[in-house]
Amino acid sequence: ARGEEIMFTSNNTAREDFLEAARDGGCILNLDDISLLPKVPEFPELICFRYNPGPRRTGNAIIGNPVEAKYGLAHHQVIEAYRQAIDRGARRFGIHTMVVSNERNYRSMVQTVAMLFDLIAEVSRALGIRFEFMNMGGGLGIPYRPEDTPLDLSALAAEVTALFGRFREKNGYVPRLYMESGRFMTGPHGALVTTAINRKEIYRTYIGVDACMSALMRPGMYGAYHHISVPAKRSQPPAGPVDVVGSLCENNDKFAIQRELPAIADGDLLVIHDTGAHGHAMGFNYNGRLRPQELLLRSDGSVELIRRAETLEDLFATLRFAADRLQP
Ligand SMILES: Cc1ncc(COP(=O)(O)O)c(C=O)c1O
Incomplete structure (x- = not known):
């Protein structure tokens, strides 16, 4: 994988990590915090931010309560973060979040996609930008116990598709949907x-x-x-x-x-x-x-x-x- 096929989601990022991320074709940079904006050595044209919904969501057992999680921008920082990214030269945009981990209840992922659409609407209204993609994160759970019911992928797909349809009707376009399903694909194998x-x-x-x-x-x-x-x-x-x-x-x-x-x-x-x-x-x-x-x-x-x-x-x-x- 090269360039925009790679998404670099960092946390507490060091300067060397930014430099490494920009090498050899770069990647999609997913910034974890507003304080990192001036620290990115070469600001890319395409930028993404990780969002932490805080008290708006409850998370789940492994990832914990979002209010206590060290990841992502707080809600009140989001518009300002994209504004500063524009000032640094960003022209293409994405949004990312990861609210749950190893979750087998598909409804929580549907809720995440709906939440990201609301956020996209809020930022787009304030700054007049479009979003190329949303990344709903990882967290797709697998049945570790024999009695566990698997994640209902078809129901997830149907409800997420409906949300995308509604967004297209209202806005005349849809962002791409990315997800990080590492555990889901490799865990059971x-x-x-x-x-x-x-x-x-x-x-x-x-x-x-x-x-x-x-x-x-x-x-x-x-x-x-x-x-x-x-x-x-x-x-x-x-x-x-x-x-x-x-x-x-x-x-x-x-x-x-x-x-x-x-x-x-x-x-x-x-x-x-x-x-x-x-x-x-x-x-x-x-x-x-x-x-x-x-x-x-x-x-x-x-x-x-x-x-x-x-x-x-x-x-x-x-x-x-x-x-x-x-x-x-
Ligand atoms: C941004 C991000 N994506 C994906 C994952 C892994 O998710 P999963 O457990 O679904 O493989 C993590 C794990 O902590 C993560 O921080």
Whole structure:
């Protein structure tokens, strides 16, 4: 992807990020704050702002309440932001927001599109500009639990199309609709496969596996549910609640808490589902843990190594010091 096929949504942006964003054909710059306007080194002709509706919306569990979210312009800053962008040479415009995350209720996205149309009308009235696009953000949810109902894409499409139709009737044009459906497209198509290596019986039963939170942070970071299956024991009944844990010195290093699973023995493979989004990409090296390899399962059944596992050399690659020797 190049140029306007890329949208750079930054937050607390550094000068180097702006310079990088403008290189090699540039991108659509989606500015997060009014204070950043004079800090953009080369102001582009096409500009977008991220909008934070504040008390006008409630957000949802993962992204939180918009009033407490660090993203985007406050409502009262929006017109002034576009005015200053025009002063800096902007001639083409877009608007962006992201109010929910992993949301399976399509109505909240319809509400977002309606909200952006209202905002477009308000800014257009004040400044006499047209909007080339609206970006309704990510947040399209996936069913992480077996009993979850999926997002109703057809209903979303029908209601959003109707809103676009109404806008066209009133204004004689429509902006393009962009969305950021990364999780929706990739989340269900990844799995973290790990091996049980220990079983510990204290006040609770712990199944220790050879992966840890450094390879999948979501459960530890915000209590996200990831379904776990034990393929070799698919037909076996639940054998009591267990916590499935990694090896970090953090008590939130748990893939599941009090989960009913079949009786697990050392050596059993556990499949942690729906890790195709916010999995490896959020990985980290705390406690010296190394990030795992990634395998691609092709539709013809073949398997390809698309990322090798990290090694100790990788872990120490950025260190610069001469090794000490202990002289007893
Ligand atoms: C601007 C923006 N778009 C998309 C996403 C990811 O959304 P999703 O969870 O739907 O992939 C984020 C995540 O924080 C984001 O900040």
